[in-house]
Amino acid sequence: MTHPHLPSTQAAVTAVRALAEEFRLEITVTDDIGADQTSRRTSSGAFGVLDEDGSLPHEAYIELGGSPSLSLRLYPEDDARITVDGVEFADVPRDAVPGFVRAVHTGLAHVKGRFFPPGQWLIVPVPGGETYKELIPMMALTPWLSSRFR
Structure with missing residues (x-):
């Protein structure tokens, strides 16, 4: 299964809202629209307001309630x-x-520990796509992360 192309930030926000509803999670969305509002600008010129395609740049910050804590920019x-x-x-x-988001909330995401190099990794296999791995900061094992060891 490949991912549907999400042509815009708004399409991604809509998809995450649907998942929040499906998993009965509280959701908070903050939208920043316009070159003066977004945190980084690579799509438009130095003093440009619109992106190259003529659209206003749109950035969103999403927080999902429940466990684990999940935020997206x-x-x-x-x-x-x-x-x-x-x-x-x-x-x-x-x-x-x-x-x-689906992998995290359906139990696919898991933690693996290694002796060498030492550390614990949060692994998120996205169905039909990539697997994302990040080192868990030392002493940062939350109850949710601890419950995901494989």
Whole structure:
């Protein structure tokens, strides 16, 4: 199964809203629209207000309630930063966001520990797509992360 292309930040927000409803999670969305509102600008020129395609850049910050804590920052440049219980995944493609959220809330996401190199990793396999892995910061094992060991 491949990911549907999410042509905009708004399409990704809509997809995450549907998942929040499906998993009965509280959701808070903050939208930043316009070059003066977004946190990073690579799509338009130095003093440009519109992106190259003539649209206003749109960035969104989403927080989902429940366990684990999950926050997403969707950027106009087709990528996202997702934080799961304090573990940050940078540069997740926007198209992978719904699958990532689903993987976390359906039990696919898990933690693996290694002796060498030492550390614990949060692994999020997105159905039909990539597998994302991030090192869990030392002493940052939350109850949710601890319950996901394999």
